[in-house]
Amino acid sequence: xxxxxxxxxxxxxxxxxxxxxxxxxxxxxxxxxxxxxxxxxxxxxxxxxxxxxxxxxxxxxxxxxxxxxxxxxxxxxxxxxxxxxxxxxxxxxxxxxxxxxxxxxxxxxxxxxxxxxxxxxxxxxxxxxxxxxxxxxxxxxxxxxxxxxxxxxxxxxxxxxxxxxxxxxxxxxxxxxxxxxxxxxxxxxxxxxxxxxxxxxxxxxxxxxxxxxxxxxxxxxxxxxxxxxxxxxxxxxxxxxxxxxxxxxxxxxxxxxxxxxxxxxxxxxxxxxxxxxxxxxxxxxxxxxxxxxxxxxxxxxxxxxxxxxxxxxxxxxxxxxxxxxxxxxxxxxxxxxxxxxxxxxxxxxxxxxxxxxxxxxxxxxxxxxxxxxxxxxxxxxxxxxxxxxxxxxxxxxxxxxxxxxxxxxxxxxxxxxxxxxxxxxxxxxxxxxxxxxxxxxxxxxxxxxxxxxxxxxxxxxxxxxxxxxxxxxxxxxxxxxxxxxxxxxxxxxxxxxxxxxxxxxxxxxxxxxxxxxxxxxxxxxxxxxxxxxxxxxxxxxxxxxxxxxx
Amino acid sequence: xxxxxxxxxxxxxxxxxxxxxxxxxxxxxxxxxxxxxxxxxxxxxxxxxxxxxxxxxxxxxxxxxxxxxxxxxxxxxxxxxxxxxxxxxxxxxxxxxxxxxxxxxxxxxxxxxxxxxxxxxxxxxxxxxxxxxxxxxxxxxxxxxxxxxxxxxxxxxxxxxxxxxxxxxxxxxxxxxxxxxxxxxxxxxxxxxxxxxxxxxxxxxxxxxxxxxxxxxxxxxxxxxxxxxxxxxxxxxxxxxxxxxxxxxxxxxxxxxxxxxxxxxxxxxxxxxxxxxxxxxxxxxxxxxxxxxxxxxxxxxxxxxxxxxxxxxxxxxxxxxxxxxxxxxxxxxxxxxxxxxxxxxxxxxxxxxxxxxxxxxxxxxxxx
Numbered sequence: 001x002x003x004x005x006x007x008x009x010x011x012x013x014x015x016x017x018x019x020x021x022x023x024x025x026x027x028x029x030x031x032x033x034x035x036x037x038x039x040x041x042x043x044x045x046x047x048x049x050x051x052x053x054x055x056x057x058x059x060x061x062x063x064x065x066x067x068x069x070x071x072x073x074x075x076x077x078x079x080x081x082x083x084x085x086x087x088x089x090x091x092x093x094x095x096x097x098x099x100x101x102x103x104x105x106x107x108x109x110x111x112x113x114x115x116x117x118x119x120x121x122x123x124x125x126x127x128x129x130x131x132x133x134x135x136x137x138x139x140x141x142x143x144x145x146x147x148x149x150x151x152x153x154x155x156x157x158x159x160x161x162x163x164x165x166x167x168x169x170x171x172x173x174x175x176x177x178x179x180x181x182x183x184x185x186x187x188x189x190x191x192x193x194x195x196x197x198x199x200x201x202x203x204x205x206x207x208x209x210x211x212x213x214x215x216x217x218x219x220x221x222x223x224x225x226x227x228x229x230x231x232x233x234x235x236x237x238x239x240x241x242x243x244x245x246x247x248x249x250x251x252x253x254x255x256x257x258x259x260x261x262x263x264x265x266x267x268x269x270x271x272x273x274x275x276x277x278x279x280x281x282x283x284x285x286x287x288x289x290x291x292x293x294x295x296x297x298x299x300x301x302x303x304x305x306x307x308x309x310x311x312x313x314x315x316x317x318x319x320x321x322x323x324x325x326x327x328x329x330x331x332x333x334x335x336x337x338x339x340x341x342x343x344x345x346x347x348x349x350x351x352x353x354x355x356x357x358x359x360x361x362x363x364x365x366x367x368x369x370x371x372x373x374x375x376x377x378x379x380x381x382x383x384x385x386x387x388x389x390x391x392x393x394x395x396x397x398x399x400x401x402x403x404x405x406x407x408x409x410x411x412x413x414x415x416x417x418x419x420x421x422x423x424x425x426x427x428x429x430x431x432x433x434x435x436x437x438x439x440x441x442x443x444x445x446x447x448x449x450x451x452x453x454x455x456x457x458x459x460x461x462x463x464x465x466x467x468x469x470x471x472x473x474x475x476x477x478x479x480x481x482x483x484x485x486x487x488x489x490x491x492x493x494x495x496x497x498x499x500x501x502x503x504x505x506x507x508x509x510x511x512x513x514x515x516x517x518x519x520x521x522x523x524x525x526x527x528x529x530x531x532x533x534x535x536x537x538x539x540x541x542x543x544x545x546x547x548x549x550x
Numbered sequence: 551x552x553x554x555x556x557x558x559x560x561x562x563x564x565x566x567x568x569x570x571x572x573x574x575x576x577x578x579x580x581x582x583x584x585x586x587x588x589x590x591x592x593x594x595x596x597x598x599x600x601x602x603x604x605x606x607x608x609x610x611x612x613x614x615x616x617x618x619x620x621x622x623x624x625x626x627x628x629x630x631x632x633x634x635x636x637x638x639x640x641x642x643x644x645x646x647x648x649x650x651x652x653x654x655x656x657x658x659x660x661x662x663x664x665x666x667x668x669x670x671x672x673x674x675x676x677x678x679x680x681x682x683x684x685x686x687x688x689x690x691x692x693x694x695x696x697x698x699x700x701x702x703x704x705x706x707x708x709x710x711x712x713x714x715x716x717x718x719x720x721x722x723x724x725x726x727x728x729x730x731x732x733x734x735x736x737x738x739x740x741x742x743x744x745x746x747x748x749x750x751x752x753x754x755x756x757x758x759x760x761x762x763x764x765x766x767x768x769x770x771x772x773x774x775x776x777x778x779x780x781x782x783x784x785x786x787x788x789x790x791x792x793x794x795x796x797x798x799x800x801x802x803x804x805x806x807x808x809x810x811x812x813x814x815x816x817x818x819x820x821x822x823x824x825x826x827x828x829x830x831x832x833x834x835x836x837x838x839x840x841x842x843x844x845x846x847x848x849x850x851x852x853x854x855x856x857x858x859x860x861x862x863x864x865x866x867x868x869x870x871x872x873x874x875x876x877x878x879x880x881x882x883x884x885x886x887x888x889x890x891x892x893x894x895x896x897x898x899x900x901x902x903x904x905x906x907x908x909x910x911x912x913x914x915x916x917x918x
Contacts, residue, residue, distance in 0.1 A: 050773050081775030093766040096713065096774070098698060101561070105844030110775030112840040119845065136561065155774065336734055361740030373735040376755050390740045416758060434740065 001162060001194045002026040002049055007063035009044050009053055018044045021221035022063070024213065026196055028161070031188045031208055033227070034198040035236055036215035038419050038449045042198040043089075045215070045222075046164050049196060050086040051077040068161055082111050085155025086164045089447070091147040092139075100142075100150055101126075101135045107158045121157045129153045129183055144322045145176025152183060163187065165197035169204055170446055173321045173475045174510040177204050184208065200449050203238035203478060203514050206231065207255035228252050236450045239478060239514040242527045246534070256517045263518050266530075270522055275502075275529040284312040285347065287438040287469045288333060288364070292342030295325075295332050295493075302328045303493045305342070310438065310469045315460065317484035317501070318473040319511055325493040326473035327369065330440045333471075334366045347437050361391060365436035369443045371427035372416065380418075380426060381411040384433075391434035401429035405459065420447035428459070439463060441472040445479055457483055481505060481513035481525040501525065556852075559606075559909035561845065567695035568703055569853035570904075574691030576860025577901050580867035581683035582809050584878040585676040586888050589867075589898060590683045594621075596901040597690040603905040605693050609723075617689025621682030628678030632670050636661050641669025641883050673882035699847055707790075707835030710777065717767065721760070728756045780840045787838075794831030800824020852907050859903035866897025 008020035019041040026032045034042050047053040051072040054061045065072045068083045085107075088094055097103045104125055108118045126132045129149045134142065142150065148168055155163065168184075169177035185208055187193040196213075199205045206212070212230040214223040223230055228251035231241045240259045244252035247266045253259040288310040295303040303325045310316050318326050331337055332344060335352030344352055346363040355363075368374060377383040384398035391397070402409070405425040409418065415426060424444060431439070439460075445453050453476075460470050460483055474480055480487060480501065487504040489497040489511070497504045502523050506516045516525050524530050557563055574597070581593045598614075605611040633648070644665055651662040701712035732752040737743040741751075771777075801824035807817025870893050871878050877891040 052769050052773055056769050056772060077769075077773045078775045078778045081773060081778070084773075086770075086773045088766065088770065090766070093763055094770040096717065096767070096771055096776075098716075102698075102844070107774045109841050109844055110778060112778075112842050115842055115844070118842065122844070158775070334738060336737060357737045357742060358740045360737070366738050368735060368738065372755070372759065373732055374738055376739075376751060387739070416762070430739070 001028040001030075001068060002196060003064075003066045004048075005064040005066075007048065007061065007065055009041070009048060009059055009061050011057070011059035014059075016219055018059075018218075019048070020219055024222060024224045026194060026211075026213075028194055029188065029192040030210045031184065031195045031197075032211050032213055032224075033202075033205060033209035034196060034213045034215070035202060035231075035234060036449075037217070037236060037451055038200075038421055038447070040215040040218050042215060043166055046086070046166050046196065046198055048072065049162065049164050050084045051075060051080045052086070078110070081107065081160075082158050083160055084162045084164060085152075085158065085160035087148075087151045087155055087166065087168065089166045089170070091151035094151050094154070095139050098138055098140075099135075100131060100137050100139065103139060103150055103154045104131075104157050107154060111158050113158065118157075121159070125153045125157050128156075128186070130179075143176070145172050145179050148172060148176070148180050149183065152180070156187070160193070162194045162196065165195065167199055167447065168197060169199060169201060171443075174204075174477065175321060177201075177475075178510075181205060181208060200236075200447065201476075202231075202236065203240070206238055206241075209254075226251075227254055239527055240518065243515060243518060243530065246527060246531055256514055259514075259518045267519055267522060270519065270524065270530065270533060273533040275523060275525070276532055284467075286311055286345075287347050288471060289345045290329075290333070290342070293329075293332065293339050293344060294341040295328055295337050296340045297328070297337070301340075301493060303332070306490075306493070306495055308488060308495070308498070310471055312437070312467040312469055313464050314486060315464045315470040315472070315484045316486045316488060317480035318471060318488050318490065319475070319477075319480060320490035320496075324490040326490055327442055328493075329490070330366055330442050330471070330473055333364060333438075333440060335360060358390075358392075361434045361436065363436060364438040364440060365431035365434060366440040367424065367427050367431055367442065367444060369446070371423045374427045374430060375415040375423070378414055379412045380406075380409060380415060383415055383426065383430060387430040387433045393433050393435075398429055398433040401432055402426060405429050405455070421449070421452035424448070425452075425456070428456075432463075437468055439468055439470045441470070441474075443473055443475065445474060445476045453479060477505065477511050477513050478526075480511075481516070482528070487511070556907055556910050559911045563850075563852075563909050564696075564699070564847055565856060565908050566703065566847040566849045566853040567697075567700035568847075569849070569856040570695040571691045571700070572857035573860035573901070573904055574687045574694075576857075576862070576864040577690070577898075578684045578687035579808070579864040580898060580901075581680060581687060583867050583871045584894070585680050586878050586880055586891065586894075587676060587679055588888055588890050589878065589894055590676075590679050592895055592898045593683050593901070594686050596898055597687050599902060600905045601690050601693050604908050604911065606696075606911040608696065610697055611693045614689050614693040617686050617692070620689075621686045624682045624685065625675060625678035628674045628681070629671060632674030633666050634662060636664060637667065637670025637674060639667070639670045639673045639882055641667035641885075643668035643885060645671065669883045669885055672885060676880075676882070702843060702846055705829075705832035705836055706839040706841065707794075707832045709839060709841060713771075713776070721764075724763070725756065725760055728759055729753075732756055778840055779838050782838045786834055790831050790834040792831075793827050793834065797824050797826070797828025797831055800827060852909070855907045856904045859900050863897055863901045866900070867894055870894035870897065 003025050004022045007022040008017045010017040022045065034045065036042055044053055047057065048061065048065050049067060053059065055076045067080060070080060070083065072080065095103055096106050101122060104122045105118055108121065126135055129152065131149060131153060134146060139147065139150065168180055172180065181204065184195055188195055206227055209227050211224060212227040214230050214234050216223065216235060231237045232252055240254065240256065241252045243259065249262050253262060286309045288308065290306055290308040293303055293306040294301060306329065318329065320326055328337060332339060333352060335355055338353040346352060350359065350363050352360055375383055377386055380402060384402055387398040388395050405428065406422055409422055415423060418426065444456060448456065457479065464470055484501050486499065487501045488495060489504060502525060505511050505513065505525065506520065513525055515527055515530065577593055577597055581590060584590065601614050645668050647665045648663040650664040653660060653662065698716050701716055704712045729749065729752060732755060733743055733748050736748055742748055800820055804817050804821025804824050807820060870891060874891055877889045878894060880886055880888040
């Protein structure tokens with residue numbers, strides 16, 4: 001269905017090809033998962049299928065890409081629109097019209113599908129994706145999972161034979177991600193659609209894949225094969241595969257179910273052992289103190305009677321579905337919303353919404369969901385100089401942090417040209433320049449591969465050890481299990497759970513990490529804990545197990 | 551009886567956006583034919599009542615208030631100019647004498663300040679009121695007709711331009727929300743998030759972001775088939791251009807003739823010929839476009855009634871302007887109290903029909 005014949009892509013003024021030696025075939029009706037570290041050319045490969053590379057992006061494509069027998073060399077993207085449906089990383093950037101129903105019809109209108117057929121297919125697609133109740137809703141009012149489903153629906157209506165998706169579940173909470181994956185599963189099995197998708201969150205998707213296409217490193221030829229075989233040699237792999245490496249299961253299981261069936265022996269070996277206890281915070285004055293907080297936006301109560309105290313050395317994960325009020329809580333802690341009732345205080349009794357921004361910066365720092373909001377300058381070096389000036393830090397303080405977090409980035413690079421993970425690291429360095437005792441992060445792992453996540457986790461752990469406190473809002477259960485000593489779950493603006501990570505997370509079907517599901521009822525959360533216990537060592541296990549979310 | 555009463559609006563029975571525009575243009579044409587303040591006030595009242603009765607909660611529906619303010623501004627501006635610069639009307643009733651600014655010889659015929667005559671001020675106010683009523687009628691159409699749906703009704707040849715306009719319309723609000731968001735984020739860098747400087751410093755990143763988004767949208771549209779065309783012979787292409795251009799010139803000249811009152815004789819035929827030519831051009835041009843339309847607004851009985859009521863208002867006013875010219879355009883010199891012309895007023899009241907027959911929108915249905 002999709003055929004690459006010795007394809008290489010070189011962008012204008014790039015030294016090395018973004019993609020080279022790609023020679024493969026994706027069969028009809030297959031769900032093929034594209035994996036690999038950030039920056040290996042996954043998006044380039046996906047966009048070559050729909051013809052956006054090179055027709056839209058420029059650059060030179062050597063070799064031949066054919067989709068359903070059509071050569072992308074002679075067919076620009078609009079002439080492939082009836083066989084390939086493409087959804088990029090940000091569904092909002094994909095929408096052309098303003099309501100759900102019009103959006104579903106847009107692609108068919110462009111292709112000249114007869115009116116009766118259009119009407120029928122829109123109704124069918126509304127049902128297939130569970131969007132019937134939303135048909136008249138403006139797109140701007142939809143939640144993240146709903147947007148992603150509408151975006152998929154909007155490319156499904158022309159009945160493409162190939163669906164190309166770039167990180168369809170990265171920005172979604174676990175439940176919304178399952179909604180989307182269930183739809184894809186149905187398309188592949190019921191309609192025989194061929195799906196090619198890239199995704200960093202392997203733990204969510206790998207069990208659905210028929211084959212995995214691995215791009216191991218920039219410039220290296222891809223490997224296409226059976227998921228278990230490919231992942232066993234992949235630099236990126238989900239926790240179950242990492243656990244399999246530890247337990248010696250061959251070939252590695254891909255789903256929690258398969259792993260659990262083989263885990264009886266491992267559970268036996270772990271019987272009676274406990275994970276190394278996390279270093280408990282040594283008390284101290286609260287760095288974040290929220291009592292009875294209610295926040296209104298317009299007339300809606302976004303947060304209601306929320307209480308939360310975070311002390312030095314603590315790392316707290318804030319979880320809950322999209323729209324539960326996580327971001328609002330973080331913003332209120334930075335004084336961007338004034339409380340309607342209750343109180344918020346930072347260290348030294350500072351009240352954020354009354355504080356001067358310059359004073360606030362020395363008490364708390366927030367890395368927002370989109371780090372671009374924080375970056376104003378044209379080069380990394382200028383951004384660092386500005387951060388030093390903002391924070392009143394010694395010149396070079398920010399540059400030193402950047403050198404540690406982003407050793408590979410040139411000083412004169414434009415912040416917008418960095419990858420998502422690099423931008424996040426730059427924003428983190430900018431915020432850390434003022435050394436705020438409380439560090440807040442909003443959804444920090446969007447678009448990060450396992451290696452970048454690991455680097456981030458290392459930095460955050462170090463900060464907590466130095467006596468900072470970290471509060472991170474995240475959908476990433478593996479990261480929360482790995483980092484956080486405590487988890488707070490928000491639902492509809494109220495705190496519904498607050499306790500040690502193991503207690504809160506293990507009981508929940510959507511918030512439990514894979515290791516906990518495999519080894520339940522044992523108290524294990526991460527591969528690193530298991531590895532440490534098996535070697536009979538309490539601490540210092542983190543360096544040994546690479547991969548996984550540890 | 552229940553079959554006649556207006557149903558609740560849904561997507562299926564939505565009134566054709568073009569019907570609202572025809573209705574509003576009818577009212578505007580009527581307003582352009584009179585300077586009788588009573589009639590103009592009646593036109594504005596009718597437009598306002600229909601808007602109040604049939605507008606939705608959508609963002610564009612809030613535009614009507616803006617047009618009312620714009621109308622008031624036009625009247626005030628016209629009167630201020632008449633006081634400051636004098637009026638060619640002349641007159642005998644002296645209101646006040648302002649100090650006159652001495653001007654050099656080459657500016658003969660222009661004066662600033664000097665004697666202010668009541669006739670000139672009244673004439674300017676009525677003239678301003680007429681323009682304001684015209685603007686308010688257009689504002690009513692803007693508030694009642696969904697601009698995106700109107701563009702959907704455009705002929706195929708114009709569809710791509712229509713999409714570009716829709717995209718541009720969503721661009722501006724997006725830009726505003728970007729500016730506000732980035733300005734707030736300045737707080738996170740320890741910078742002031744208030745004052746004019748905070749706006750200036752986020753301008754560049756906001757524009758960069760907007761540009762990135764536009765490129766992403768263009769890629770998405772291309773990948774979804776935007777701009778697919780069918781092959782057309784060159785002769786047809788040339789004929790299309792000639793017909794469309796000629797038609798548009800005819801429409802412009804014709805509407806000028808109609809609105810300018812002096813040219814009513816050649817205005818209508820010219821307008822009709824222009825419309826015919828342009829329609830031909832657009833139909834021919836549509837052959838290049840392979841696209842279809844999803845659920846276009848249907849032109850049903852209610853659309854005929856709404857558009858017809860507008861035409862009736864314009865027609866009655868045009869007839870009254872011939873039959874009773876003095877009542878419709880009361881002379882400013884000498885000053886007189888305007889009469890109330892019953893026939894023209896009845897005609898304007900016909901413009902209330904849409905408030906009865908157009909489907910009633912469900913308030914609170916849009917957004918959350």
